[in-house]
Amino acid sequence: MTEVQQAVAARFDLRLERRRRLGQILAVVLFFSTLFGLLVLTSLMVDVVRKGVPWLDWQFLTSYPSRNPEAAGIKSAIVGSFWLMLLTALFSVPIGVGAAIYLEEYAPRGWFLRLIQLNIANLAGIPSVIYGILGLGLFVRFFALGRSLLAGALTMSLLVLPIIVISTQEALRAVPQGIRESAYALGATRWQVVSNHLLPIAAPGILTGIILALSRAVGETAPLVMIGALTFIAFLPESLLDPFTVLPIQIFNWTARPQEAFRGLAAAAIIVLMMFLFLMNLSAILLRNYYERHRPH
Amino acid sequence: MASSVDGWIRRQGFPDLAPDANLSRGPRERLIQALLGLCALVTVFTTLGIAAILIGESVAFFRQVSLAEFFGDTKWTPQFAEQHFGIWPLLAGTLMITVIAALVAIPIGLAAAIYISQYAPDRVRRWLKPSLELLAGVPTVVYGYFALTFVTPLLQHVLPQMQVYNALSAGIVVGIMIIPMVASLSEDALRAVPRSLAEGAYALGATKYEVVLRVVVPAALSGIMASFILALSRAIGETMIVTLAAGATPKLTLNPLESIQTMTAYIVQVSLGDTPQGTVVYQSLFAVGLVLFVLTLGMNLLANRIILRFKETY
Numbered sequence: 315m316t317e318v319q320q321a322v323a324a325r326f327d328l329r330l331e332r333r334r335r336l337g338q339i340l341a342v343v344l345f346f347s348t349l350f351g352l353l354v355l356t357s358l359m360v361d362v363v364r365k366g367v368p369w370l371d372w373q374f375l376t377s378y379p380s381r382n383p384e385a386a387g388i389k390s391a392i393v394g395s396f397w398l399m400l401l402t403a404l405f406s407v408p409i410g411v412g413a414a415i416y417l418e419e420y421a422p423r424g425w426f427l428r429l430i431q432l433n434i435a436n437l438a439g440i441p442s443v444i445y446g447i448l449g450l451g452l453f454v455r456f457f458a459l460g461r462s463l464l465a466g467a468l469t470m471s472l473l474v475l476p477i478i479v480i481s482t483q484e485a486l487r488a489v490p491q492g493i494r495e496s497a498y499a500l501g502a503t504r505w506q507v508v509s510n511h512l513l514p515i516a517a518p519g520i521l522t523g524i525i526l527a528l529s530r531a532v533g534e535t536a537p538l539v540m541i542g543a544l545t546f547i548a549f550l551p552e553s554l555l556d557p558f559t560v561l562p563i564q565i566f567n568w569t570a571r572p573q574e575a576f577r578g579l580a581a582a583a584i585i586v587l588m589m590f591l592f593l594m595n596l597s598a599i600l601l602r603n604y605y606e607r608h609r610p611h
Numbered sequence: 612m613a614s615s616v617d618g619w620i621r622r623q624g625f626p627d628l629a630p631d632a633n634l635s636r637g638p639r640e641r642l643i644q645a646l647l648g649l650c651a652l653v654t655v656f657t658t659l660g661i662a663a664i665l666i667g668e669s670v671a672f673f674r675q676v677s678l679a680e681f682f683g684d685t686k687w688t689p690q691f692a693e694q695h696f697g698i699w700p701l702l703a704g705t706l707m708i709t710v711i712a713a714l715v716a717i718p719i720g721l722a723a724a725i726y727i728s729q730y731a732p733d734r735v736r737r738w739l740k741p742s743l744e745l746l747a748g749v750p751t752v753v754y755g756y757f758a759l760t761f762v763t764p765l766l767q768h769v770l771p772q773m774q775v776y777n778a779l780s781a782g783i784v785v786g787i788m789i790i791p792m793v794a795s796l797s798e799d800a801l802r803a804v805p806r807s808l809a810e811g812a813y814a815l816g817a818t819k820y821e822v823v824l825r826v827v828v829p830a831a832l833s834g835i836m837a838s839f840i841l842a843l844s845r846a847i848g849e850t851m852i853v854t855l856a857a858g859a860t861p862k863l864t865l866n867p868l869e870s871i872q873t874m875t876a877y878i879v880q881v882s883l884g885d886t887p888q889g890t891v892v893y894q895s896l897f898a899v900g901l902v903l904f905v906l907t908l909g910m911n912l913l914a915n916r917i918i919l920r921f922k923e924t925y
Contacts, residue, residue: 336820341726421651433655439841442848504644535750535752536854566854588753
């Protein structure tokens with residue numbers, strides 16, 4: 315060793331061994347923290363399946379709610395959830411996609427656009443129970459729609475609107491600028507550019523956002539409790555103005571009861587709801603993966 | 612643009628193009644633009660509608676209950692013969708849930724973000740991220756069921772004095788619910804840190820954990836902070852978990868093993884009951900909603916501000 319090297323060795327103790335070991339411990343801790351969420355999800359599913367499967371049969375799927383747990387089922391809830399999703403899509407998809415097209419392709423850049431963008435970002439963060447208050451004040455009372463399917467679907471539409479707008483904007487932004495320029499260069503009008511070129515290219519991204527938004531609408535409870543969907547519904551809705559129930563409401567109702575049998579019913583209804591949501595989420599993820607592999611150039 | 616082109620065409624002595632040439636200014640295009648603009652305005656009217664309804668009914672509420680009582684009284688007993696409308700017990704309940712949720716979600720969510728962005732091999736990340744997103748897709752009513760029928764009995768083995776409805780299990784489950792939000796937003800912030808910073812640190816002889824904890828995480832701190840604020844704002848507004856598992860007893864307590872009530876749970880409780888419109892109890896729902904709205908809006912704006920203000924440019 316030279317004198318300098320000796321001096322360095324005396325002043326700096328690299329402690330490399332210790333630092334490496336510390337790093338390994340940290341990596342393990344981080345890994346298990348990441349797994350924690352999945353562990354919870356697994357135990358939730360195992361618990362629900364264990365308690366719910368004994369109640370899950372054809373009779374459960376095809377019966378109306380009942381005071382007698384043996385005879386109770388989720389027919390009206392399944393039909394209600396289906397209609398709510400369909401109507402929510404009917405209102406929120408055209409408005410949400412339209413708003414995103416306007417903001418991305420039409421609106422002049424400036425303070426007004428920034429304000430609208432900020433507003434949409436904030437709308438996405440407003441608690442769902444507040445949307446319930448809005449639905450109660452606006453649709454149930456002001457427009458006198460009562461505690462109806464229509465009022466529920468309109469409330470849900472406003473709730474998921476920001477999700478659809480934001481994901482559609484992202485999908486449109488991902489379309490290469492050259493597509494717009496070449497279409498304009500050939501004399502296409504703005505709407506021709508949007509409808510013939512941008513929308514088809516952005517479709518997978520938009521569709522993913524719509525699926526995520528609708529699965530949010532299917533799983534949401536609080537706004538519908540607020541507008542008064544929590545009632546005993548032993549019939550199917552026949553018009554838009556009929557009262558209704560949905561799966562999450564039925565789960566809430568049964569969970570809130572102290573009897574063990576109703577908890578079992580709640581678990582069975584959760585299995586049905588979660589299976590449906592997993593299918594929806596799965597299709598969204600597959601769509602996105604497909605999109606990432608086949609990104610248009 | 613279009614008109615100058617038109618002018619150029621005319622000056623060159625070309626015949627007028629077909630009427631289609633002005634298609635982009637035609638009535639059809641203008642109608643479409645107006646309709647799309649109307650769609651965008653729906654989002655503005657949503658905000659205005661929320662504000663109008665909350666403020667309108669709250670004004671009626673504050674005609675009967677003074678601001679001094681609302682913010683000065685320490686009791687919230689609308690259902691009792693002797694009514695008190697002091698918001699503090701509801702605020703304290705909400706705060707307790709939020710603090711417990713933060714204690715769960717912040718360390719675990721940040722750890723997951725660091726692992727996914729800095730440690731996980733590409734193959735692992737590709738299935739870890741979607742699985743965490745599944746956790747975010749679980750409906751809150753299912754989490755509520757889980758808190759009441761699984762977490763509470765589990766904790767009661769360890770803490771036998773715990774009540775059936777309590778802040779602790781509700782808070783833990785709210786924390787679990789917001790883990791994906793912390794993880795995914797923090798991960799975005801961590802991945803935005805330029806590689807050159809980490810490489811510089813490696814070149815100076817730092818080990819991996821030193822690079823991650825002392826260079827990458829501090830560089831992404833503003834984004835990470837914003838993710839915490841957004842996640843906690845979600846925790847404040849969470850409704851079904853606390854309605855099912857935290858109870859309906861508004862009180863000022865520091866004991867997480869007792870039943871409490873949050874602002875959101877109170878709103879649901881009033882809407883479930885047969886409270887007639889126009890009564891002070893019914894209007895209190897909107898006053899509490901207004902406080903909740905202002906609180907979450909403030910936090911969201913703050914997070915937005917942090918992201919914009921401290922956006923690091925390298």
